[in-house]
Amino acid sequence: MAASYWESTQRRYWQFSKDELAQMREKLEESEQSLVQMFPLPQRRHLSIYFNQQLNRLGKRLGVRQQALATAQIYLKRFYCKVEIRRTNPYLVIATALYLAYFLTLDISRLGECEFFMISEMHSQLIVHQPYRTLTSLQSDFFLSQEEGNLALSIVNDHYMTDLPLLYPPHIIALTAILLALVLRPNNSGGTAANMAAATTTALAQVQAQAQAQAQMPTRTSGSSGNQNASGSEKDRQQEARAKVQRYVAFLTESAIDIEGMVDCTQELISFYECHEQYNDKITREQINRFVKARGLDKS
Template identity: 25%
Template sequence: MATDFWASTHYKRWIVDRATLRQARADDLLYIDDPEHLAFLAIYFAEVVGKLGKKLRLPQRAIATATVFFRRFYLKNSYCETDPFIVIAACCYVAAKAEECPAHIKNVVSDARQIFCHEPYNIKHFPSDNSKLAEMEFYLVDDLECDLTVFHPYRTLLALCKSGNGSEDASAQEEEAGEVGAGIPADDGPRYWGTGQGQLELPPNGLQTAWFIVNDTYRSELCLLYPPHLIAIAALYLTCVFHPATHETVSAVLAASSSAPASSSASTTPDPPPRRSSRQAAERKKPAQDPLEFLAELNVSLPLIATIAQEIISMYTLWDRYKEDSGSVATPDSSRNGEDDGPVVTPALLTVVLMKMREARLLEIAHPSSGRPVAVNKMLERTQAAG
C-alpha cells in the first residue's frame, strides 16, 4: 500500500480541476430548478454518509474515506441517473474494508434501511436484499478503478502541530489518523515542510479545532480539488482566526513585533550587559512562537492556502442555511429564515429536489424529445431496480 502521496493514485488520478467538476454535474443541471441546490446536495450527502458511518460505529477516518469514494464516484456519474443512497451504503461498506474496520453487509443494509426509510429521507425503495449492495459494491470499485487508498489531512495536522492536550488525547488522535495515507515521507518533506524548525505549538484544544475544520471540509468538494496537506494547512490558518486562544497568541505576537522597533529607536544609550544570573534566565525563557511565521516558512503557496480557506468559509456560509428538520416535508418554495443570506434549506427539501431530478430524467429516457433512445448505464440501472 502506497505511503508516498506524490507517487499515489490519489495524487495522479483523483485531484481534478473545477472544469471537471462542472462537467460531472452538467446532466444534473438540466433537471434542477436552482443550481445552488447542487452545492447543498454536497452537504446533504456528506451528512447522510456521516449518519450511516456513526450508526455502523466507523471511525472518522473511515467516514472521511467513504465520503471521498462518494465524491469520486460522482465524477463519472450523475445524481439524476443513479440512486445516491445505495451508493452511500456501498461507499461505507467498501471504506470500512479499506480502512481495516470492516462492517458486516447485513448490518450495513439494516442500518441503512433504518436511516433512509424514515424522516427526513423517506427512501422506501431502499433494498433489503444483501445481494443488491454486493452488486453495487462491484460497480463502485469498478468506477473507482480499484484506487482504494485515500490520503487525508489528519496525518499532516499531527506532523505539523504540537498540541497542549494530554498524552491520552494525543494517542487517541494518532489512532484516529491511522497509518493508511501516512503522508509525505521524511525524504520528501522539504517539498512542503520548508525550512521551518520543530512543530507549531497550539494552545489547548487548538489542534482539536483544526481537526474539526478538516472534518467539515468533507461537506464540500475540496477533497477532489486540493492535496490533503494543503487542506490541513488551510485548517491551521483558520484555527488562528476561529480558535480564541490561538487568535490571542497571534495578536500578542503581532503586537510585540510592532512595538519592538519603536522601543529600540527610542533608546539612545545602550543597556548595561546583564548579570550572569539574568543572562541564564533569558536563555531559559523561549520567545513566543508566531503561528503565522511558522505557516509562512512552509514551502507552500500562501495565496493558494488563502484561497482554500476562503472556500471553507464559503462552505460554512452555505452550511448555516442548512437546517436539520425532520418535520413536515418541505417544498422548493420554503420560507426565508428572516435574514439576507437566503432561504433555509432542509434535508426534506433536498430529498424532494433529488426525487424530482430523477423522475424528470427517467421521463426523458422513456420519452426522449429527439425520438431516439437515450444511452444509460445498464449496470447501475439494474442495481437501482431493487425493491
C-alpha cells in the same frame, strides 16, 4: 497505503483543477439533460451536507471511526465525478461507499452490484491520503492547545463537504485548518465567515509580504514557549495567540508551501460556511427522494 501522496493514484488521477472539475460535471449533466430538467436538485454544497449527515448517521449506528467516514466521503465525490447523481439511488451509494471504506458486512439488497459499479468507476483506485496525519504531526510544532487542535480537526472534517479533496493535496488542507484555528481561536467571539475571511486574509497577506522581503532580510519569529498558561491574564493570552500566528507565518514564509492554494482553500471554506447557513434539510431530502422514487431506484 501508498508510500507517498506524491506517488499515489490520488494525486495522479483524482486531483483536478477547478476548470477540469466543472467540465466533468457539465458533461455529465449534458449527457442526461432530460433527467436534469425533470428532476432539479439543490446546489451541490447542500447535497454534500445532506450526504455527510446520512453517512454520519449510518456510521454512528455502526460505530465507524471518522477516518473511514472521511474516506467514504471521498469515494462519493469520486463516483459522482463519473456518474450523474440522478442515475443512482444516493442512499445505496452512500451505504456502498461506507462499506468500501470500512469493509462492513451489511445485508443490503443490491449492495454488491453497487459496490462493483463504484469500484469500476474509480478504476479500483481506493487508496486515499487524508489531512489527519499532517494535522496530528504539526500540532506540537505550533503548540496548538487542545481547543485549537479540536477546531482544526473540525475544519478538516468539514472540508469533506466541499470540492477541496478533489482540488488540493492533504497537507494544504491541514495547514489551512491550522491557520483558521489559530486566527479564529476557540474562545474568540464572533467566529463568523466574515471574521474568518478578514483574519485569514491578513495572516496570508503577511506571509506573502514576508516572503518578498526575505531575500533581503530573512525574518524569523521566535515567539514564546509552547507552555499553555491557563492562569495568565487576558493580555498574556492575546500575546501568546499573536506569537503562535507569527510562528506559523514564519514557517509558511520559509517553506515552499502553496500559499495561493491555501488562499483558495480558505475562500472555499468560507463560502461553504456561508452556504451552510442557508441549508434546508427538508427541501434537500424531498428533492432527492423525488427522483429516487419516480425512477424506481428504491426498488430491488
